[in-house]
Amino acid sequence: MIPRPSPLVRALASAMAVSTLLAIASCSGEGDASQASDATATPLAARTSAPAPTRTSAPPRLTQAGAQAALITEDDLEGDWNQVKGAAAWGDTLLIGKVDVAQFLTSKANAADCQRLLDALYDDDLLGKPSGASALTGFEQGDSRLLYQVAAHNPVRLSASLAWLKTLPVKCDQFTATDAKGGKRTVQVTTASVPKQGDARQGLHVTVQGTTNGEPATLTLDVAAVRVGNDAITVTAGGLAGGAHPSLELAVRTGAQRLKDVQSGKTPAAGPGRTG
Known part of the structure; x- marks a missing residue:
C-alpha cells in the first residue's frame, strides 16, 4: 500500500500550483497588454508623423x-x-x-x-x-x-x-x-x-x-x-x-x-x- 501524503504536503503542493498558474497568467497578460499598446500606438504615430494638409486661400477679390x-x-x-x-x-x-x-x-x-x-x-x-x-x-x-x-x-x-x-x-x-x-x-x-x-x-x-x-x-x-x-x-x-x-x-x-x-x-x- 502506497502511503497517502500528509495534509501539510498537500497544502504546500496546492500553493505551488496556484503560484505557477498566476505567474503564467501574468506573463500572458503582459504580452497582450504590450500587443494592445502597440496596436493602439501605431495609428496614432502614423497620424502624428503625417504632414498636415496644405490650405490654399483664394486670392483676394479685386475691389x-x-x-x-x-x-x-x-x-x-x-x-x-x-x-x-x-x-x-x-x-x-x-x-x-x-x-x-x-x-x-x-x-x-x-x-x-x-x-x-x-x-x-x-x-x-x-x-x-x-x-x-x-x-x-x-x-x-x-x-x-x-x-x-x-x-x-x-x-x-x-x-x-x-x-x-x-x-x-x-x-x-x-x-x-x-x-x-x-x-x-x-x-x-x-x-x-x-x-x-x-x-x-x-x-x-x-x-x-x-x-x-x-x-x-x-x-x-x-x-x-x-x-x-x-x-x-x-x-x-x-x-x-x-x-x-x-x-x-x-x-x-x-x-x-x-x-x-x-x-x-x-x-x-x-x-x-x-x-x-
Whole structure:
C-alpha cells in the first residue's frame, strides 16, 4: 500500500500550483497588454508623423478702389499722351459694320467670330463683360488714342476669351464689312507681340480701311490682353494716324506691375514722369 501524503504536503503542493498558474497568467497578460499598446500606438504615430494638409486661400477679390488704383497714369507713358475724360464713350465708327458672311465660303462660323471682334472693339469689352470690379481710362496724343482697362473676370471665361483671341489672325485674317449706307470696309487681323507680363497674354494688330466723311481712311489699332491671376488688363492704342505699339508695350509693362501690386495689398509706385 502506497502511503497517502500528509495534509501539510498537500497544502504546500496546492500553493505551488496556484503560484505557477498566476505567474503564467501574468506573463500572458503582459504580452497582450504590450500587443494592445502597440496596436493602439501605431495609428496614432502614423497620424502624428503625417504632414498636415496644405490650405490654399483664394486670392483676394479685386475691389473697385483697387481697380482704380491699378490704372496707369500720364506719368506711366512716354511722349505727349494726355489723360482725358469720357473714354468710356469712345468708339470709332469705322468699327461699325456687318460682316459679309458670303465671303466665308468654307466656314460660316468664322464670320460670327469676326463680327464679335468688331463689336467688342467698338464696345470696349474684348474679354467679355467683367464678373466684378472694373475701371478704365483713356489718353490722347494728336489723332491717336490709348484706352486702358482693368477688370475682374470669371477665370474660366477669361481663359476662353484669351484662347479665342489667339484664333482670330487665322479666322479673320482678311474680311469685308458693310456699313449702314452700303459702304465696304476691308478688315485685316494679324498677331502682334506683347511683353511677357502676367500669366497669359495675346496681342492683335487690326486695320480697317474705309471712308470717313467721304474721304478714304484707315484705322489702325494695336490690341493687347494680359491675364494677371483672375484679373486682366486690356490696352487698345492707335487711330487714323497709325498704330501705337511702343506705347502699348509700355502700358502693358507698367500696368501689369501696378495690378500685381494692388493684388498683393501694396500701393502702386508712381510712374517715372515725363521724359521730354
